[in-house]
Amino acid sequence: xxxxxxALLPILTFGxxxxxxxxxxxxxxxxxxxxxxSVVGLSICLPFTFGMGTVPALTLxxxxxxxxxxxxxxxxxxxxxxxxxxxxxxxxxxxxxAQRGEAGLALGYATVSSVIGGLISCAxxxxxxxxxxxxxxxxxxxxxxxxxxxxLTCISAVSRGNMAKGLLMGVLGLFLAxxxxxxxxxxxxxxxxxxxxxxxxxxxxxxxxxxxxSEAFFRVATGGARSAEVSGTRMRLPRWRDWKGxxxxxxxxxxxxxxxxxxxxxxxxxxxxISYAVAKQSSPRGDRFGTGExxxxxxxxxxxxxxxxxxxxxxxxxxxxxxxxxxxxxSALVVHGITPGVRLMSEHLxxxxxxxxxxxxxxxxxxxxxxxxxxxxxKLLAIPQHLVTAGIVVFGLLGALTVxxxxxxxxxxxxxxxIGLVLRVTGFPLAPLVIGLVLGPQxxxxxxxGLLLNDGNFLAFFTxxxxxxxxxxxxxLAVLLPLLKPSGG
Amino acid sequence: MKRPGEAAVAAGLIALAAxxxxxxxxxxxxxxxxxxxSPMRLPRILLAIWGALGxxxxxxAVVVAAPAEDASFAPGRLLPFAGLVVLIVLAxxxxxxxxxxxxxxxxxxxxxxxRNPVRGGxxxxxxxxxxxxxxxxVLDLRLPVLLSGGMF
Numbered sequence: 001x002x003x004x005x006x007a008l009l010p011i012l013t014f015g016x017x018x019x020x021x022x023x024x025x026x027x028x029x030x031x032x033x034x035x036x037x038s039v040v041g042l043s044i045c046l047p048f049t050f051g052m053g054t055v056p057a058l059t060l061x062x063x064x065x066x067x068x069x070x071x072x073x074x075x076x077x078x079x080x081x082x083x084x085x086x087x088x089x090x091x092x093x094x095x096x097x098a099q100r101g102e103a104g105l106a107l108g109y110a111t112v113s114s115v116i117g118g119l120i121s122c123a124x125x126x127x128x129x130x131x132x133x134x135x136x137x138x139x140x141x142x143x144x145x146x147x148x149x150x151x152l153t154c155i156s157a158v159s160r161g162n163m164a165k166g167l168l169m170g171v172l173g174l175f176l177a178x179x180x181x182x183x184x185x186x187x188x189x190x191x192x193x194x195x196x197x198x199x200x201x202x203x204x205x206x207x208x209x210x211x212x213x214s215e216a217f218f219r220v221a222t223g224g225a226r227s228a229e230v231s232g233t234r235m236r237l238p239r240w241r242d243w244k245g246x247x248x249x250x251x252x253x254x255x256x257x258x259x260x261x262x263x264x265x266x267x268x269x270x271x272x273x274i275s276y277a278v279a280k281q282s283s284p285r286g287d288r289f290g291t292g293e294x295x296x297x298x299x300x301x302x303x304x305x306x307x308x309x310x311x312x313x314x315x316x317x318x319x320x321x322x323x324x325x326x327x328x329x330x331s332a333l334v335v336h337g338i339t340p341g342v343r344l345m346s347e348h349l350x351x352x353x354x355x356x357x358x359x360x361x362x363x364x365x366x367x368x369x370x371x372x373x374x375x376x377x378x379k380l381l382a383i384p385q386h387l388v389t390a391g392i393v394v395f396g397l398l399g400a401l402t403v404x405x406x407x408x409x410x411x412x413x414x415x416x417x418x419i420g421l422v423l424r425v426t427g428f429p430l431a432p433l434v435i436g437l438v439l440g441p442q443x444x445x446x447x448x449x450g451l452l453l454n455d456g457n458f459l460a461f462f463t464x465x466x467x468x469x470x471x472x473x474x475x476x477l478a479v480l481l482p483l484l485k486p487s488g489g
Numbered sequence: 490m491k492r493p494g495e496a497a498v499a500a501g502l503i504a505l506a507a508x509x510x511x512x513x514x515x516x517x518x519x520x521x522x523x524x525x526x527s528p529m530r531l532p533r534i535l536l537a538i539w540g541a542l543g544x545x546x547x548x549x550a551v552v553v554a555a556p557a558e559d560a561s562f563a564p565g566r567l568l569p570f571a572g573l574v575v576l577i578v579l580a581x582x583x584x585x586x587x588x589x590x591x592x593x594x595x596x597x598x599x600x601x602x603x604r605n606p607v608r609g610g611x612x613x614x615x616x617x618x619x620x621x622x623x624x625x626x627v628l629d630l631r632l633p634v635l636l637s638g639g640m641f
Contacts, residue, residue, distance in 0.1 A: 051628045162549065168502065168542035175509075175535045182528035189528055190512060213574075220601070221567040386601035387612050393574060394594060394616045402630040407582040414578050418571060425562055426495045444531055 010055050010354045011361065019052070019060040020358060024365045027067020028373050029380055032074040033388070034081045035219070040392065041068045042328045043212035046204060047399035054336040055354045061332055062355065065325050066118060066308045066362045069268055070370070073110040073301055074377055078103055078233060086268035086304040089276040093289060093296030100292055104236035109294045110301045111370045112237060113250060117302030118363035120254040121261065121309030125316075126356050128262070132317035133345035141450040142464040144342065146471035148443045151264040151320045153478040156432045163482050169423070170432035176201050177440020184448065196408045203331045203437055205400040205409040206416050210430050211324065212396040213417025218424065219389045235374045238294070246298055249279045253299040257306025262313045264322040264435075268304035275303035309359050316352055318342055320439070324431050327438045335403065341442065496550035503543040510536045570600050585635035586625075591617040 011017070023045070030041035041064045049057035072087030077094035090110060097106035139147070152174075156166030179190045180200030191197040243250075253275035260271035279299035280289045289296045312329075314320045319341035321327040330340045338348050345352050373380075400413035420430055454460035462472055490496055513529045513536070577593035594617040603609040624630045 047624065047630065048628065051630050162546075164542050164545040164549065168539065168546060171535050171539045171542060172502070175532060175539060178532050178535070185528050187528040189532060190509060192512070217567055217571055220570045221562050221564060223561065223563070223566070384603075384608075386598075386603060387608075390594065390597050390601055390612065390616055393597060394590065394620060397574075397577070397590065398620060398624055398632075401581070401586065401632055402624065405631060407578075407633050410578045410581060414574055417574075421567075422498060426492075426498045428495075428498065447531060 008357045010350060011059070011357045013056075015053065015056045016059050016354075016358075019056040020063050020361055021365055021369070023060040023063025024067040024362055025369050025373065027064035027069075028071035028074070028366070028369060029067075030064065031068030031071020031083045031087075032373070032377060032380060033383070034075050034079075034083050035385075036068075036215075036388070037072075037084045038065050038068040038086075039207075039211045039324050039328070040215050041065075042325060043208045043399060044392065044395040046208065046328070046332070047395065047402045049332055050335060050402050054333075054338065054351055055358075057332055057336060058329065058351070058355060059358045061329055062358055063362050063365075065329075066305070066359070067366060067369075069305055069308055070111070070114040070118075070301075070366055071373075072304075073114065073297075074107065074374055075381075077106045077110060077297075078377060079381070086272060086307075087300070088269060089272040089300035089304075090297055092276065092300070093291070093293050096290070096292030097294070097297070102292070103233045105238060105242075106292075106294070106297055107233065107235040107370070107374055108237040109297045111235060111367060113253075113298045113301040114305040115363045115367045116250060117254040117257055117304070117306035118308055118366070119360065120251075120302075121258050121306040122356065122359045122363070123309075124258040124262075124306075125309040125312050125359065128310075129313050129317045129352070130345060132313060133342065136318050136342040137346075138467065139342055140464075141446040141453065142461050143467045143471065144442065145446040145450055145461065146468045146475070147318060147320060148439045148446070150471050150475050150478065151314070151322070152432065152436060152439065153475050154264045155323075155435050156429075157478050157482050163479075165428050166432045169429055170436040173433040173436020173438075174440045174443055175436075176206070176433075177437050178444060183441070183445070196406070199404075201412060201437070202400075202404055202406075202409050203434075204328075204335070204403045205412040206437060207324070207328055207331065207434055208396045208399045209413035209416025210420035210434060212392050212399075213413055214420030214424060214430075216389050216392040216396070217417055217421040219385070219392075221421070221425075233374060233377065235371055242294070245284065246295055249283055249295045249298050250302050252282070253279060253303040254306045257303035258310040260303075261307030261310035262322070264314060264320065267311075267323050268307040271307050272300040272304040275299040305363075312355065312359075315340070316344060316355065319344055319442070321435055324434050327434050330438055490551050491553055492550040492555045495555075496547055499543050499547035499550055503540055503547065506536045506540040506543060510540075570597065573597055573600060581633050586632035587618065587621045588635055590621065 027041060030036045042061055045060055045064050049060055068084060069086050072082050072084030073090045073094065074083065076082040076087040076090040077098050080091050080095040082088045082091055094106045094110065152170040156170050157163050179197060181198050182189055188198060256275045256278060257271040260274060276296060276299045279295055280286045283295045285293050285295055311322050311326055314322050315326040315330060321330050333340050338351060396413060397410050400410040401407060403409060423430060450461060451458065461468060510533065513533055573593060573596050577589050580589035595613050598609050598612055603612065621632060625632050
């Protein structure tokens with residue numbers, strides 16, 4: 001009870017509550033509009049957080065994230081076009097239900113499942129993160145180095161395209177993090193004599209470029225997303241008797257979402273498809289999956305929203321972001337003067353408790369906001385896509401300009417926007433690059449400290465202790481397992 | 490060659506790694522005689538791995554067949570749009586945000602096909618001066634200005 005009060009008290013301010021409601025609403029809208037997605041949504045909202053306090057800033061970003069994951073289900077059900085990749089599995093049964101005239105009920109199942117999945121995920125986060133953080137205090141430089149290598153390997157292994165591309169992007173991200181002044185000796189590295197590069201690349205400018213601006217460029221180059229037409233729909237919550245025999249699917253899928261979400265690089269889309277497949281096998285109505293069976297919606301939506309909380313477990317407990325969204329959240333922490341890492345939970349417990357409380361409230365606010373936002377969904381879809389594209393560019397430039405107040409950061413963002421466009425068109429995954437850039441400084445610091453402690457002998461890392469041995473063994477497995485799979489191109 | 494675009498990117502990345510590797514010696518920060526630690530050691534290791542992985546990607550791009558394309562990519566549409574965004578960014582340090590982005594937003598909307606004067610005007614006012622006013626004067630997040638200490 002004391003912990004709950006400690007979590008809720010910092011949130012109960014006007015600024016934080018306003019950020020919570022506005023962020024959730026905006027997130028649902030962004031998620032519902034096909035083609036934008038959580039990362040672009042967060043990139044657009046980042047500049048607004050620079051002038052805020054730490055807790056309202058994180059609240060806004062978390063609300064946009066959670067809202068967008070849920071929002072994707074609205075367009076998935078109503079127009080058969082998932083607003084976000086996370087909602088792709090929801091189309092399989094959501095749209096057939098809408099075609100049968102049960103769109104309101106399908107949205108009701110999606111909303112309730114999302115909220116319950118999100119709340120179960122919050123519980124997992126609140127229970128697991130402190131335990132993991134306590135365990136992580138045993139980590140020394142070698143263990144942290146091994147952990148970063150494991151995270152990068154996992155993210156690269158499950159990235160779009162092949163593993164070599166993912167690893168290449170991860171290494172590129174690590175390298176970019178080293179550009180600037182060496183923290184130990186003060187020597188300039190790859191600055192080419194410029195003052196601007198001596199501070200290194202700003203993470204937020206790079207993220208805005210790679211995701212927001214490259215999305216705008218991609219839309220222009222491919223003709224962009226087309227507006228669809230849909231009439232207004234009222235959401236109808238399922239009754240108690242509608243849930244009969246479906247509780248198992250809801251609970252199982254939420255747990256799968258929590259477990260998948262805690263693994264680096266996997267994400268909500270993977271979780272929802274795994275849950276959908278498991279539910280299809282285990283549900284007594286499995287033969288009806290794909291024809292408008294509510295169990296399919298429950299499995300997909302509870303699972304993808306269960307990722308939102310559990311993805312924060314490695315982020316808060318270890319300072320290791322599992323995906324681009326959590327990398328952006330970590331960068332927001334840095335902007336507000338908080339250094340992410342294994343000491344985050346002990347040194348900034350108030351912020352971590354606030355995150356716990358905010359995540360619970362977001363799920364409740366999501367339930368309340370779903371009713372009015374679904375009714376106006378038709379009007380949201382009518383927003384011309386070229387105006388959305390122009391908006392992405394302007395918000396992207398504003399975000400890059402305001403983070404350090406340096407106009408050259410806008411140039412960095414545009415350069416990375418064009419680089420991001422080329423990379424995504426040629427199938428190079430962007431997530432490992434960002435994660436590498438986030439983890440680069442920690443990677444170098446722990447590697448060099450570990451080498452100093454082991455007299456420069458890198459091989460000693462592999463026999464440093466049981467935790468390091470297990471982590472490096474996991475790295476080996478993460479590299480080898482994809483190679484053992486039959487090649488699918 | 491099965492995937493020319495991918496091969497070109499992989500080759501470009503390898504060339505970039507080679508250039509950076511050469512630059513790491515030109516910078517002169519490579520050796521620290523007093524210690525096994527040196528600031529250029531890790532970057533060089535990463536550049537070597539980068540080059541090797543780039544080579545793997547290049548070989549794959551040459552040998553493995555491409556999957557079916559699902560989006561029509563037309564660089565012709567992109568060039569004026571991206572060119573104007575670059576111009577806006579180049580102009581911001583000299584003209585300030587309001588002038589550069591104001592003119593730029595009008596141009597972007599035109600390139601994107603906005604011809605409705607009412608809707609286009611509203612979008613221009615919101616995305617140009619509107620957002621500038623919100624950030625510069627309401628949120629107090631200072632944007633580059635035309636004249637030092639000036640309002641704009």
